Amino acid sequence: LIILYNCSLSESMTIKSILGSELNSIQLNMIIWNNGPTLLEENxxxxxxxxxxKKGISSFIYQDIRNTSLSKIYNxxxxxxxxxxxxxFDQDSNVQFSFFQNIYQYTNFAIICPAIYPKQKNDKQCFPSDFEQRELxxxxxxxxxxxxxxxxxGTAISKNLIEILLDKHNYVFDEKFxxxxxxxxxxxxxxxTSETALLKGLCIGEMYHDMTCELPLENLSQHARLEIAFAKMLMRMYRTQNPKQQIIRNLFYAYKMKKKDQLNFNSFLTLLKCVITKEHPRSKVTIDNNIKPTHSYVVN
Known part of the structure; x- marks a missing residue:
């Protein structure tokens, strides 16, 4: 599943590198979701x-230009x-030639992922990292x-892991984010989740990826600053035992974020709305359960 935003199919580094990867013995279905803001050109x-x-890949293109929540698309x-x-995949990842072969050869793992290097600092691995200590x-x-x-x-999630999470929680990605x-x-x-915490993952290969979080604050747009603020606020709220009891503290924290992250007044008001509703504003956008691809090619 590849999510595009303000990017053509031909400009996506992810798509280009997947089309150049080794797919021997692999049946690959490529789902492309154009999240906007405009429709893709026909040519x-x-x-x-x-x-x-030519590559033997089944490809399905969906177009919903409302900038739908990623967690809803994933689920x-x-x-x-x-x-x-x-x-x-995001649209701007550089996938190694052996990426899919690495998955094909190690199907006994619950998750298979490459070592991630940000394009902004391509000599510094940043993921995967320790659950508590991100720098490790x-x-x-x-x-x-x-x-x-x-x-x-770049993270490959096994069907087994997904089925356990769906059985225990009825979802995989939290749609409040x-x-x-x-x-x-x-x-x-x-x-x-005790049934998944002890499962094994494998880090193999490398991938270079555009990491907005590696950019200094002054290089971020107001929109990017607000999106990061949403994420930090929601993580704060849902890592407490009862977020409903924390609303006053969270409003105060939002004010501190306004100053620290240099949010303008409109962004600050939107962040306050997030505190009150306890979800990202885009979480209200739903996907038609019967949506069909606008274009497709299916390998026989």
């Missing part, structure tokens, strides 16, 4: 489907599709799911 779609056909396809491993990175090899976290992009920290909340859920 871009035609070129992509031709490239998918929708997790529960709709048939698969052995479900892999999430996990080296390549096996790890316990309950003591580790990583980002969504929309964009940032949907991955942190996933690993919170894994950590808190």
């Amino acid at each position: 871009d779609i035609v070129n992509h489907l031709e490239a998918s056909q 929708y396809f997790i529960q709709k599709l048939n698969y052995d491993f479900f892999v999430i 990175v996990i080296l390549k090899g096996e790890f316990n799911l309950g003591t580790t976290r990583t980002i969504n992009s 929309a964009f940032y920290h949907t991955d942190h909340r996933l690993f919170d859920l894994i950590h808190e």
Whole structure:
């Protein structure tokens, strides 16, 4: 599943690198969700489907330009599709040639993920990392799911892990979160679930990824600052025993974030709304249960 935003199919580093990867013995279904703000151009779609056909990849393009919450998109396809491993990608990840072979060869692991290097500091691995100490990175090899976290992009989640989470919680991604920290909340859920915390993951290979969090504050747009503020506030709220009792403290914390993160007045008001509703504003946007791809190519 690849999420595009303000990006064409031909411009996506993720799509380009997947089309160049080794897929011997692998049946790959590529779901592309265009999250807006405009529809994809027809010639871009035609070129992509031709490239998918040559590579032997089934490709399905969905277009909903409302900038829908990522957690809702993830959950929708997790529960709709048939698969052995479900892999999430942002549009700007550089996928190694052997990425899918690494999954194919190690199917006994609950999660398989590459070592993540931010494009902003490509000599510094940042994920996977220790669950509590983010600066303590996990080296390549096996790890316990309950003591580790990583980002969504490039993470292959096994059907077995997904089925356990759905059985215990009825969801995989927390839909109160929309964009940032949907991955942190996933690993919170894994950590808190005894049946999944002891499962094994594998870090293998490398992936370079655009990490907004590595940019200094002055380089972030007001929109990016607000999205990060939403994520920090929601993490604060849902890592307490009873968030309803914390509303006064959270309002005060929002005021401190306004100053520290240099939020303008409108952003501050929107953050206050998040404190009161206890969810991201985009969480109210729903996906049509009968949505169909606008374009597709299916390998026979």
